[in-house]
Amino acid sequence: MTFYPKTEGRPDNGVANTLAYQKGRPGSLVVGSEEHKELFCRFFIDTHIIFDPAAIKWPELDEGSLKLLHSLPVWTEAMETERMGTCTIQSCATLETDPLIREAVTLLAQEEARHAATIQGLTTRYGIPLPDLPPPQPPVDAEWEFLRFGYSECFDAFFTCALFAIARDSGLVPRPLVETFEPVIQEEARHVLFFVNWEAYHQARSPFWQRPARLGRGALERVLQAQKRLRAALGARSNKDFTMKSHQAITKEITPRRFLELCLAENARRLDRYDARLLRPRLVPTIAKALCHVLR
Ligand SMILES: [Fe+2]
Ligand SMILES: [Fe+2]
Secondary structure (H helix, E strand, O other), X not given: OOOOOEOOXXXXXXXXXXXXXXXXXXXXXXXXXXXXXXXXXXXXXXXXXXXXXXXXXXXXXXXXXXXXXXXXXXXHHHHHXXXXXXXXHHHHHHHOOXXXXXXXXXXXXHHXXXXXXXXXXXXXXXXXXXXXXXXXXXXXXXXXXXXXXXXXXXXXXXXXXXXXXXXXXXXXXXXXXXXXXXXXXXXXXXXXXXXXHHHHHHHHHOOOOOHHHHHHHHHHHHHHHHHHHHHHHHOOOOOOOHHHHHHHHHOOOOOHHHHHHHHHHXXXXXXXXXXXXXXXXXXHHHHHHXXXXXXX
């Protein structure tokens, strides 16, 4: 049976729910203001959808689909990422003094935890072996790790949205599995939107003497994440990046430029449904647009 997300006292699965958030003009909000905080937290809390990974009815798959799932070299790293992300975000939530932001960040941790549970459910159902992973240790500097995780999601979600579209539209992945993962992919795009606004809010609210250090940390993390993807793309190291590995496994017949155009289109489509006043991720789309100009 196909699994569909359900809502709790809400009219739809989160897509219709976003319609209430389409108001507002870009740039009409003061970043760091109470209004900004209310908007990015409320958008996140109100568009949360309810689903239980344990209730997913995983479909029967034919041999070809099973082979494809087994061949994707992403499951262990995806599991590690979701588990570590959950632990990091939970630690960050306990440090947060603002009740509304804490509520939103706690919800973010819950969503990452159920991503891990969804991957666990899939790998168990289809017999994909996973190593015994040690429980993730809470980070020493939770905020710094959250920054790292957030910027890493900015890159990963950008590419994952396009990979998912290819898997969906090519028929490579069976329809019931696509429908099962649709809310997870939308959540990742939504996480990026929340993170970008969370970071800009904290940056704007931090005392002016702390801003250079905060800006520097953010810039450094962006550079490190960009460098990591670039090196993976160039094959300069043993490829451990799971987005790149998925890309290599799924998109053998698409040019890099066409793939980047698809990334831009899919990300815009997934984020367009939210209030236009919220800040949008800019770095990765800007790099992608620049690459589209130089790639054939
Ligand atoms: Fe996740
Ligand atoms: Fe996420």
